[in-house]
Amino acid sequence: MPYALVTGASRGIGRAIATDLARRGYNLLLVARSADVLAQLATELGQAHRVQAKVLAADLAAPGAAGRVAEWASAQAPDLGILVNNAGYGLWGRFEELPLTDQQNMLQLNMMVPVELTHHLLPLLRQQPKAHILNVSSTAAYQAVPTLSLYAASKAFLLTFSRGLRYELRGTSVSVTCLSPGATNTDFPNRAGMNADLQATANKFGMTPEEVAQIGTTAMLAGEAEVIPGALNKISAALTSFVPKAVTEKIAAGLYEKHLK
Template sequence: MKTALITGASRGIGRAMALDLARRGYDVLLVARSASQLEQVATEIRALGRQAQHLALDLAGPGAARQVAAWVAAQTTELAVLVNNAGYGLWGRFEELPLTEQQNMLQLNMHLPVELTHALLPTLRCQPKAYILNVASTAAYQAVPTLTLYAASKAFLISFSRGLRYELRGTSVSVTCLSPGATTTDFADRAGMNSELQAVANKVSMTPAQVAEFGIAAMLSGEAEAIPGALNKVSAALTALVPKGITERIAAGIYEKHLK
C-alpha cells in the first residue's frame, strides 16, 4: 500500500496534509515532537480508513534524520511521498537573537530536509511514481529584515528543490516546493511575534486545510513551485521585477517597525 511520510505532522499545515493524503488513499507516517498530538492525528486518519503510525522525536536533535529513516524502513517498503514540512521562524534582529536558537532553526529548516531526502531517496526511486514536497514560504522570495535567517533558509529550500528536481528528471521521483504565505497556524507565536504583527498577518491568512489541499494537488500534478493564494502569487512575482532594495524596505516596514 502506498505510504506518505510527513514531518511536522502534529498540527497546522502538516496535520492538514496528513489528512488530505489519507483521503487520497495513502497510509501515513507522522513525525513531530508531541506524542499526544500525533496520536490525535493518527486517530483521525484511521477514522478515514487508512493506516497511521507516528514517531515522537525532536527533529532538530542530532541524528534525527537517521532515526526517522530507520523507523520508516521498519514500517514500509512502499514509501511514495516525502513531505518535508517541519520548520519554524524566529522574529528579531539577527545580532540580538541567541545564536543557538537560530542554529536550531536552520537545522530544522534546511539540514533536516536535505538529510532526510538523501536517506529516503533510494526508497522513493523504487516506486513506480513518487513525490517529494518541500514546504518553504513566500518569505523566500526576498530578504526579510527581522526574519533574516528564516527567509534565507526558505530561499535555500526553493533552490535545493529546483536543483534536485532537475537532477531527477526522467526518474519516477517528482520534486515540488510549496511556498505558503500567512497561514492560521501557531507560526507567529513560535516566532515570537507580537499581537500587532499577528493581527496584520491574520488579515490575509489562509487556513492550513486550504494550503494543504493546494500543495498536495500541485505535488501530484508535478509542479515545480506552488504558491497558494492570488495575493501571494502576485507578491512573489513582483519581487522579481522590483529592485531588491525596495522590497527589503517594504518588508522592513511590515516587520521591523513592530519591534520594541
C-alpha cells in the same frame, strides 16, 4: 496505497497535509514532537478515512534525529511513495539580538533535516513506479526579509535545493515540488516570537492550513515544480523579480521592524 511520511504533522500545514493525503487514501507515517497529539491524529485519520497511520515522536532538530526517522520509516513502509518535508519554524527579531543557538537550531530544522531525510529516503522512493517529494518553503524565500533574515534565507535554500534536485531527478520516477505559502492561520507568528499586532494581521489576511494543504498536495501529485497558494501571494512573489531588491526589502522591513521594541 503507498505510505506518505509527513514531518511536523501535529499541527498547522503539516496536520492539514496529512489529513488531505489520508482523504486521498494514502497510508501515513506521522512525525512531530508531541506523542499524544500524533496518536490522537493517527486514530482520527485512521477511523475517518480507513488508512493506516503510524507515528513517531521525535525532535527533528536533535543530532542524528533525521537518520533515526529515516531508519524507522524504511522499516515501517518499504513502499514509501511520498516524503513531505514540512517541519520548520521562524524566529523574529534582529539577527544580532537573537540567541545564536536558537538560530542554529532553526537552520538545522529548516535546511539540514530536509536534506538529510531526502538523502536517506531517496533510494526507497526511487523504487516506486511513481513517487513525490514535497518541500514546504515560504513566500519569504523570494526575497530578503529584515527581522526574519535567517528564516527567509533558510526558505530560499529549500526552494533552490528543490529546483536543483528536481532537475537532477528528471527522467526518474520521483518528482520534486516546492510549496511556498504566504501568511497562513497557524501558530507560526507565536512560535516566531512576534507580537500581538503582527499575529493579528497574519490571522486576518492568512489562508487556512486546509486551503494551503489542498493546493500543495494537488500540485505535488500533478508533478508541478513550484506552487504558491493564493493570488496575492503569487503576485507578491512575482513582483520580486521586477521591483528593485532595495525597494522590496524596505517594504518588508516596514512591515516588521516597526513592531520591534
